[in-house]
Amino acid sequence: MMRPAIHLAAVAALCLSLAPALHRDHAVAGSILLTADRLFDGRVLREGPVQVLVRDGKIETMALPGAHGTPRIDAPGAERIDLPGHTLLPGFIDAHTHLTYLWSDTTHAPNYLGDYLGSPIVVAFEAARNAEKTLRAGFTTVRQLGASDDVDLALAQAIDRGLTPGPRIVAAGAIYPPFPGRADIRWPPDGTAATRQEIVAKAREYLGKGYAWVKIYETSGTWDDTTGVPYYTRDELAGAVEAAAPRGWVAAHCMGLEGARRAVAAGVRSIEHGSRLDRAVVRDMARRGIFLVPTLYHLQWYADHGAALEYGPGYGDRLAALQKEQFDSVGRARAAGVKIACGSDAVYSMHGENAQEIIWLTKAGLTPVEALRSATAVNAELLDLEGEIGCLAPHAAADIIAVPGDPTRDINLVSRVAFVMKGGHVVRRP
Numbered sequence: 001m002m003r004p005a006i007h008l009a010a011v012a013a014l015c016l017s018l019a020p021a022l023h024r025d026h027a028v029a030g031s032i033l034l035t036a037d038r039l040f041d042g043r044v045l046r047e048g049p050v051q052v053l054v055r056d057g058k059i060e061t062m063a064l065p066g067a068h069g070t071p072r073i074d075a076p077g078a079e080r081i082d083l084p085g086h087t088l089l090p091g092f093i094d095a096h097t098h099l100t101y102l103w104s105d106t107t108h109a110p111n112y113l114g115d116y117l118g119s120p121i122v123v124a125f126e127a128a129r130n131a132e133k134t135l136r137a138g139f140t141t142v143r144q145l146g147a148s149d150d151v152d153l154a155l156a157q158a159i160d161r162g163l164t165p166g167p168r169i170v171a172a173g174a175i176y177p178p179f180p181g182r183a184d185i186r187w188p189p190d191g192t193a194a195t196r197q198e199i200v201a202k203a204r205e206y207l208g209k210g211y212a213w214v215k216i217y218e219t220s221g222t223w224d225d226t227t228g229v230p231y232y233t234r235d236e237l238a239g240a241v242e243a244a245a246p247r248g249w250v251a252a253h254c255m256g257l258e259g260a261r262r263a264v265a266a267g268v269r270s271i272e273h274g275s276r277l278d279r280a281v282v283r284d285m286a287r288r289g290i291f292l293v294p295t296l297y298h299l300q301w302y303a304d305h306g307a308a309l310e311y312g313p314g315y316g317d318r319l320a321a322l323q324k325e326q327f328d329s330v331g332r333a334r335a336a337g338v339k340i341a342c343g344s345d346a347v348y349s350m351h352g353e354n355a356q357e358i359i360w361l362t363k364a365g366l367t368p369v370e371a372l373r374s375a376t377a378v379n380a381e382l383l384d385l386e387g388e389i390g391c392l393a394p395h396a397a398a399d400i401i402a403v404p405g406d407p408t409r410d411i412n413l414v415s416r417v418a419f420v421m422k423g424g425h426v427v428r429r430p
């Protein structure tokens, strides 16, 4: 397959300054006073009339019910937005997205890397549309785990500059090693390809470009190939973890048990998918503070869209079997006290359905409050942005959403986000 020779001219210039810190928000509006019936602060639900005053893109102060009722915020000149019946929440965070992944209607094949479009500029336009859908669904931050041609760095800058609406993007760049089907890489790594020097050099290269994460395929595996053969040794992965530290982290795609064992022993920060985790490995994950991003809903999405995606016979059964393994892994991880992060693995036309993952975490045994924490406070911790996003508190970014009702009683409300504010800007109103 031909690899596009051109790069976005802008990319080189844009790759300079994307640390894992929050991006600057453009042209922030004046103050806004939000009122609602209750508030989920990222950890707990606070019932009763609440007020939140937003100024200069941040939460300035909040009025929460106390023993003597709710104190009133006096904010002359502030725009008032009343959301009766609604619950305010921190903007959701999706820990696993692929904004650039497309489905080609012409070749009837997945487009992971921009191949069929021929130009990363066109991929960037497609990704911008996906980013807007994601934001309107209430996701004000995403961790991008795989994009070609540094499109996600460029998109993050474009969003940051106010050129196009989208979530804050914390990115991992292209997956290493890249997907199968590319002529310019060996797949799977044959043992000579995967040396410690090679993987360390790759981690340094990504961090040097401004990525905060390196996504490594530690095992083979998609829903269609669940063999989960491990690729890198513990020592090779540990080299990448060291090269990325202290300001970057490794996310490891692990579909088999042995790959997960190696990744956990190497000290990666998150295990993606994590099918077939046993008791010993989840115990180690809990002890070392390693996050699990189980990506449950996307398997159902594939099952629902299998005919359109032209999957071969038996795809439903294979997807259901993998789904069961991932549910079992989540059950063991939760029992062991592993931090479970909410990541949708949104691809193709799934962008904007990201909140389904919150619902599916509850199907796998998390309580609604735990699932909401997973998409807010836990993910903020994963991204090392605690106190800045994923919480409603003074000084945090004014990333605030609202749903019509109490999502701790009806978790399905997370897919009915009625109000979205990002960095003090109203993106969506009821």
Ligand SMILES: [Zn+2]
Binding pocket: 096, 098, 145, 345
């Ligand atoms: Zn993924």
